Amino acid sequence: MALLLLLQQREQVTAAEVSRELEVSERTARRDLDALAMAGVPVYSTQGRGGGWRLLGGARTDLSGLTASEARALFLVAGPASAATPAVKAALRKLVRALPEPFRVQAEAAASSLVNDPQQWGSSRVEPRPPRFLDELQDAVIRGVQVRLGYVDRAGAETERTVHPLGIVAKGPSWYLVSTTEAGRRTFRIDRVSSVGPTDDPVDRPEDFDLAESWREISDEVDRKRTPLEAQALCVPHGIGLLRMGFGVRLEVGGSTTDGRIEVVIRGNDEYVLAGELAGLVEWIEVTDPPGVRGHLASIGNALAERYG
The missing domain is CATH 2.30.30 (SH3 type barrels.)
Structure with a gap:
């Protein structure tokens, strides 16, 4: 796509220019130009000094119909801050250099205008419908x-x-x-x-x-505003992965202690609720502070032992 746009933007290109603009080797540039010709795109080369590749008769392809809004949309959904793969992002960085000048500024702006953060707050089951405005x-x-x-x-x-x-x-x-x-x-x-x-x-x-x-x-x-309460704890090394899965961004991992355990901080918004979340992890962690969470853990432990023996 970038190579086609480059050919449409300029009257003629050389393999060296394609190599420099699209960050590929000259050998790759020649191979891709040949591939365009084999695919039916009317590309031809001229030899000698001043030679290069051209589109026959100034031919245009469907890419010439790319509108400004379509160019923006392309970069909006796959810009640097999106969830697009590194390969897609790299391809787009090359493609933007070949866009017609009027499209380029807004395409670049679109690429940095959107962030996709898949971690939602709370447990909402609302369908992700785009809002009105x-x-x-x-x-x-x-x-x-x-x-x-x-x-x-x-x-x-x-x-x-x-x-x-x-x-x-x-x-x-x-x-x-x-x-x-x-x-x-x-x-x-x-x-x-x-x-x-x-x-x-x-x-x-x-x-x-x-x-x-x-x-x-x-x-x-x-x-931090949603989870102002912090519980300090010590965790065995092989339990850190379990804590990461269970608490995500609410977990902060610190350094190791003399007995080999790791200092962690787990955030929550209620001492009893946080104690309930931690009660099933007694094999891996020891809560050291605050006293309120430790007290709730003891009460929960007594209740479990009383009910289940």
């Missing part, structure tokens, strides 16, 4: 324009404000807009957006802004 907000992020945003908070109160859209995040079944406002950086659930009014004013985007890194900071902050 997702397309409008993605368009504002890619074009780099401010929007007048209508928003309904948890209490049902509706407000309107001007925001600087910086990126879109898909977290589990939910979608979020990361933006800056007069009050600083804010995150909005897109399914609570009631209206979107794009403006012609450009977004004030920090030069060092990275959507994936920004989202990690936001997500960590939310996780």
Whole structure:
């Protein structure tokens, strides 16, 4: 695809130019050009000084019908911050260099406008349906324009404000807009957006802004607010994998102690509930703090022994 677009963009290319532009060897470039010809694409070569490969009669392929929105969509679903495979991302980095100039800037913007975070908060079983204003907000992020945003908070109160859209995040079944406002950086659930009014004013985007890194900071902050309680424990080395599967981002692994066990911190939001989660792991971990969790573990142990002997 990149090679075809490159041929359509330029009157003529050499194997050296293809090698440099698409990061392949000259041998691979020649082989791929020959493969295009064998596939029926009207590519021909001229020998000698000033020679190279051309499309016969300025021929065009179906790729010439790639619209700006289609180019954006391509990079939106498989950009650097997405869940696309490394091979797909590498191919897209090559492809963007061959896109027509009017498409290139927005395609590159689309590639960095979306983060896919598969870990959802809580146990919601909501189907991941795109919210109503997702397309409008993605368009504002890619074009780099401010929007007048209508928003309904948890209490049902509706407000309107001007925001600087910086990126879109898909977290589990939910979608979020990361933006800056007069009050600083804010995150909005897109399914609570009631209206979107794009403006012609450009977004004030920090030069060092990275959507994936920004989202990690936001997500960590939310996780800590949802699970403010911390239990310190010691875990045998072969139990760390089990803890990772059970607690995910709520687990922090520290260093080893003199007896070979590993220090861990497990977060939760209620001492009794956290004790219940830890009670079945007594063979692997010893909770050292806080006393409230230890007390609940003792009570749960007594109740289990009383019931089951």
